[in-house]
Amino acid sequence: MEQAENNAPVQNGTPRVEEEYDRVIARYYKEWVLYQVTEWDDDDRPVLGYLIAHSPSRSEISKALAKEPRRKPEDPYRPYYSFFARPELRRGETLEEGQERFRKLRAEVLAEINGAAEG
Amino acid sequence: MAQPRVEVSYFLKPRFDDVTGDRRLLVARLVVGLDIAWDMLPYPTAAQSCVTRSAYRDYAARYGLLAPLPRSLLIEDLSIRRQPVPPLRVVPSLAPERLGVDGFLGFDFFSQFQVVEWHPNTGFMRLQYP
Numbered sequence: 340m341e342q343a344e345n346n347a348p349v350q351n352g353t354p355r356v357e358e359e360y361d362r363v364i365a366r367y368y369k370e371w372v373l374y375q376v377t378e379w380d381d382d383d384r385p386v387l388g389y390l391i392a393h394s395p396s397r398s399e400i401s402k403a404l405a406k407e408p409r410r411k412p413e414d415p416y417r418p419y420y421s422f423f424a425r426p427e428l429r430r431g432e433t434l435e436e437g438q439e440r441f442r443k444l445r446a447e448v449l450a451e452i453n454g455a456a457e458g
Numbered sequence: 459m460a461q462p463r464v465e466v467s468y469f470l471k472p473r474f475d476d477v478t479g480d481r482r483l484l485v486a487r488l489v490v491g492l493d494i495a496w497d498m499l500p501y502p503t504a505a506q507s508c509v510t511r512s513a514y515r516d517y518a519a520r521y522g523l524l525a526p527l528p529r530s531l532l533i534e535d536l537s538i539r540r541q542p543v544p545p546l547r548v549v550p551s552l553a554p555e556r557l558g559v560d561g562f563l564g565f566d567f568f569s570q571f572q573v574v575e576w577h578p579n580t581g582f583m584r585l586q587y588p
Contacts, residue, residue: 368476376495382469383487383539397555401512405519410492420495421513423558425473425483430580434474441476 348375348389360385364424365445366452367393373400374420375407382430385420393424463587466571468539470500470581473558484581485559488543491535493520496560500583502568508551509561515550543585544570 348355357377364372370393378387392403400421407419426441428434470484485497496513509517518527534545546567554561568574568585575584 384471397510397512401516401519404494404516409520412492414492416492418489418495419493420487421516421560422497423473425475425558428472428474430469437474438476445476 350391355389355391357387358390359387361426361441361444362448363388363390363393364426365441365448367424368426368445370395370424371397371400372422372424373403374422375417376420377415377417384427384429388417388420391419397421463542465584465586466538466541466543467582467584468541470583471497472581473497483557483559486538486563486583488561488563489537489540490517490533491520497558498561498563499554499557499559500568501562502565502574504562504564505566507546507548507562507564507567508554509548510555511550511552512555513560514548543567 360374360376363374372390373392374385374388374390376385376388378385380386391407392400394400404419404421410417426437428437432440468486470486473483473485474480483499485499487495488498489495494513494516496509514527514531517523517531517533518525523531530547530549532545532547536543536546546563548561551562570587571585572588573584573586575586576582
């Protein structure tokens with residue numbers, strides 16, 4: 340895989356941009372996602388990472404993973420995480436609080452997508 | 459000198475469905491080697507741990523295993539919350555994908571520990587080695 344000058348991996352000629360884990364879940368809700376985690380919180384929850392692929396089909400995630408380079412021991416801890424995008428409660432958060440947080444974020448993300456499509 | 463292994467502790471991650479509010483999926487994030495992380499559903503009443511067929515093939519491909527693949531694979535270099543856990547033999551299965559996870563941790567996983575402690579209200583799990 341190519342590397343951009345800022346060390347971000349490159350996908351289709353464009354440097355990958357780190358995206359928040361929660362926003363990725365909100366945008367691709369109920370799809371399979373391949374996400375390279377670059378930052379974890381103290382609770383071992385992903386915070387930031389690169390979105391590599393998303394699809395309703397799990398097998399498409401495997402195809403995307405197969406194109407990613409194997410990581411070496413000297414590389415930073417950045418595993419490729421495959422998951423089905425459903426919101427994740429934070430520790431100590433009630434279901435109602437989690438739903439509220441998720442709905443706000445999903446509304447924001449959908450508004451951005453719609454704005455971009457109209458613009 | 460290496461310290462003896464005592465326990466593995468972590469919080470299960472509750473994933474929920476926004477519409478139904480179901481929070482029945484509590485997963486452990488299992489990291490495999492340097493490359494892969496999977497959502498695994500603790501399922502201690504299932505005899506055998508399993509992963510999706512895609513995850514099975516992903517592991518084989520990343521570790522250079524050639525087809526035809528064996529009926530089970532011993533997955534090594536595992537960790538949960540950066541704490542090493544013992545190798546795990548898995549079979550491929552259709553069931554995990556239906557639940558939106560990459561695998562189930564079965565009885566064979568939990569039986570490697572002397573005590574498995576689970577706090578359902580917080581999702582805390584502690585696995586104590588013999």
